[in-house]
Amino acid sequence: MFNSQEIISTIEMVKNEHLDVRAVTLGISLFDCISHDLDVFKNNIRSKIIRNASNLVSMCDAVGEKYGISVVNKRISISPIALVGAPFSASQMVQIALTLNDIAREVNIDFLGGFSALVEKGIAKGDRALIEALPDALAQTQRICASVNVASTRSGINMDAVLDISRAIKKAAALSAADDGLACAKLCVFANIPQDMPFMAGAYLGVGEADAVINVGVSGPGVVKKAIERGLENSPDMGLGEIAEIIKNTACKVTRVGELIGREVAKNLNIRFGVVDLSLAPTPTVGDSIGEIFQTLGLTSIGVPGSTAALAMLNDAVKKGGAFASSYVGGLSGAFIPVSEDLNIAEAAAGGYLTIEKLEAMTCVCSVGLDMVPVPGDISEETLAGIIADEMAIGMINNKTTATRIIPVPGKKAGDKVSFGGLLGEATIMNVPHATNRDTFLTRGGRIPAPIHSLKN
Amino acid sequence: MINLSLPEPWNIILEVLFILIYQETKCFMNKIIITVLGKDRPGIIASVSKSLYQMDCNLQNVNQMILQNQFAGFFIVDHPADLTMDSIHQQLEKDLDGQNLKIHADVVENKVNGNNKSDEEIFLFTTIGPDQKGLVARFTEIIASYNVNVTNLTAIFKGGDEPTANIMSYQIVITSDTDQAGLFKSLRQKAAELGLDISIQHKNIFETINKI
Numbered sequence: 001m002f003n004s005q006e007i008i009s010t011i012e013m014v015k016n017e018h019l020d021v022r023a024v025t026l027g028i029s030l031f032d033c034i035s036h037d038l039d040v041f042k043n044n045i046r047s048k049i050i051r052n053a054s055n056l057v058s059m060c061d062a063v064g065e066k067y068g069i070s071v072v073n074k075r076i077s078i079s080p081i082a083l084v085g086a087p088f089s090a091s092q093m094v095q096i097a098l099t100l101n102d103i104a105r106e107v108n109i110d111f112l113g114g115f116s117a118l119v120e121k122g123i124a125k126g127d128r129a130l131i132e133a134l135p136d137a138l139a140q141t142q143r144i145c146a147s148v149n150v151a152s153t154r155s156g157i158n159m160d161a162v163l164d165i166s167r168a169i170k171k172a173a174a175l176s177a178a179d180d181g182l183a184c185a186k187l188c189v190f191a192n193i194p195q196d197m198p199f200m201a202g203a204y205l206g207v208g209e210a211d212a213v214i215n216v217g218v219s220g221p222g223v224v225k226k227a228i229e230r231g232l233e234n235s236p237d238m239g240l241g242e243i244a245e246i247i248k249n250t251a252c253k254v255t256r257v258g259e260l261i262g263r264e265v266a267k268n269l270n271i272r273f274g275v276v277d278l279s280l281a282p283t284p285t286v287g288d289s290i291g292e293i294f295q296t297l298g299l300t301s302i303g304v305p306g307s308t309a310a311l312a313m314l315n316d317a318v319k320k321g322g323a324f325a326s327s328y329v330g331g332l333s334g335a336f337i338p339v340s341e342d343l344n345i346a347e348a349a350a351g352g353y354l355t356i357e358k359l360e361a362m363t364c365v366c367s368v369g370l371d372m373v374p375v376p377g378d379i380s381e382e383t384l385a386g387i388i389a390d391e392m393a394i395g396m397i398n399n400k401t402t403a404t405r406i407i408p409v410p411g412k413k414a415g416d417k418v419s420f421g422g423l424l425g426e427a428t429i430m431n432v433p434h435a436t437n438r439d440t441f442l443t444r445g446g447r448i449p450a451p452i453h454s455l456k457n
Numbered sequence: 458m459i460n461l462s463l464p465e466p467w468n469i470i471l472e473v474l475f476i477l478i479y480q481e482t483k484c485f486m487n488k489i490i491i492t493v494l495g496k497d498r499p500g501i502i503a504s505v506s507k508s509l510y511q512m513d514c515n516l517q518n519v520n521q522m523i524l525q526n527q528f529a530g531f532f533i534v535d536h537p538a539d540l541t542m543d544s545i546h547q548q549l550e551k552d553l554d555g556q557n558l559k560i561h562a563d564v565v566e567n568k569v570n571g572n573n574k575s576d577e578e579i580f581l582f583t584t585i586g587p588d589q590k591g592l593v594a595r596f597t598e599i600i601a602s603y604n605v606n607v608t609n610l611t612a613i614f615k616g617g618d619e620p621t622a623n624i625m626s627y628q629i630v631i632t633s634d635t636d637q638a639g640l641f642k643s644l645r646q647k648a649a650e651l652g653l654d655i656s657i658q659h660k661n662i663f664e665t666i667n668k669i
Contacts, residue, residue, distance in 0.1 A: 002626075008585075009667075010662065013666065066659045067662040068656050069662060256666065257666060325669075
């Protein structure tokens with residue numbers, strides 16, 4: 001039996017501290033759907049996805065109801081379309097995206113990820129078609145998420161791909177200008193992309209994965225913040241070591257909840273359980289924010305000096321707690337700092353506390369990168385490529401995942417407001433110094449060689 | 458075996474019944490449960506267990522609870538064949554005389570809680586909200602109407618606005634025969650009617666979060 005304190009604290013975590021399971025993502029391999037005939041391919045992927053995913057939403061809801069913990073997002077990740085759809089042209093790739101969009105609607109999934117290409121070392125025929133298809137595919141669909149891995153520690157940075165993607169991002173923004181460039185919010189550019197990530201927009205199912213697998217993304221910035229607050233109330237002079245301990249313990253509890261729910265969904269669907277992604281993922285809700293944790297720790301705002309150190313401690317404590325709770329940890333596993341998706345971070349950017357340079361510095365010590373960053377619409381392809389290349393270099397050299405999800409907002413400039421709606425949130429467009437420069441470093445092309453520490457064999 | 462002063466045929470019928478029950482449960486016939494109630498103070502368990510020890514009784518299960526300042530202790534004991542339940546009870550009354558304790562003894566029945574199904578799932582439902590008369594009665598009435606067993610109930614009513622000062626937590630056993638959706642709906646409706654905040658959750662979530 002549980003004592004009343006245990007019962008109350010559990011209920012508090014769910015009701016007031018926004019503890020939930022952020023995403024249950026069903027990965028589905030499409031390699032057995034391959035065909036040279038577009039119609040056959042489309043039929044194959046439709047029947048395979050629907051066969052595996054038709055009960056996903058109802059099952060997640062039922063398990064969530066049983067434990068009183070909601071599964072906020074139910075999603076699907078698929079094998080990279082650039083691989084399984086390699087024979088097809090760019091316009092056919094757009095057709096595939098539209099088909100996937102219909103399938104996602106049919107199984108009641110808000111986002112389906114895997115309109116993806118892996119081009120860190122070179123661009124193959126299918127990759128080329130997919131990158132060319134990206135602007136139309138993203139602008140014409142609502143539920144499809146795309147990702148392109150352009151760099152890795154083992155391969156270096158494919159600067160041709162970086163420039164191609166920058167062009168695709170600009171074009172996608174132009175095609176969705178009426179929605180403030182919303183299409184770009186569904187495209188992530190990666191270094192060292194994880195194969196088993198449950199979080200959008202970067203989720204896809206890696207080639208070394210099973211036929212179908214359930215991956216779970218936990219959340220809980222609100223729970224972490226409250227736990228720190230309670231600790232500080234009880235002992236206001238608490239040192240950072242003790243605070244890290246609180247974060248660690250809390251992350252452990254949150255991870256156990258995620259694994260409990262994920263395993264039960266997987267068991268009931270008779271699908272293999274993959275990993276728990278121990279990320280602190282915020283939403284644009286007050287009390288569910290990573291930025292607020294910085295203030296609880298004693299910083300004026302996320303972005304002021306000290307922020308990188310605080311984030312490093314937070315990210316590490318989350319990993320340690322999570323790794324103790326689950327043996328199957330994967331995905332990004334750390335803290336997210338998406339600008340528009342976190343109300344507090346958006347305010348920090350609007351208030352001048354958080355600049356794009358500081359954001360980049362902070363991505364050296366956390367699990368993602370420049371995430372959901374709206375930038376002026378007149379940014380040049382070269383500057384965009386420069387921002388992406390810088391972020392990729394951080395991932396490549398530090399042997400970690402980094403990503404960018406940058407939205408050049410057509411017709412708007414730094415300081416203007418932009419709203420993407422729902423979980424994507426709203427933000428003030430960040431100032432990018434020298435945004436319109438056209439530096440030739442970025443158009444030179446080729447591949448930045450892999451770093452020396454990639455030679456491990 | 459027993460001497461009942463009842464007119465025929467009742468004495469015979471009862472004796473036959475008793476023999477049947479005895480055969481069914483004879484392996485448990487040695488077990489009795491002793492309940493001790495009284496104002497809490499140091500030494501209650503010590504004196505009860507000492508008396509039982511002197512009678513050569515073997516303690517199998519002991520549990521105690523203190524509600525505000527009232528002590529309740531439960532002792533399941535295995536007793537020697539030559540002692541009856543009544544003689545143990547009398548000896549306890551004698552040994553504990555003057556301590557102002559109420560002592561009760563009963564046979565432990567060979568019956569498990571609930572419906573004894575292997576598919577049991579345990580849920581906790583907790584209500585938080587203002588104290589009012591009849592809360593426990595109203596909720597347990599609903600639970601009973603669905604033939605569901607409560608295996609643990611904790612209720613604290615201190616009044617006032619502090620949410621954690623007025624809380625009831627029921628541990629209930631759901632089996633495949635239970636109309637789970639109907640029960641949960643009725644509980645939620647009742648909670649809404651009474652202005653209480655209700656959570657219904659499988660017990661594993663509490664285990665996952667609290668028992669590491």
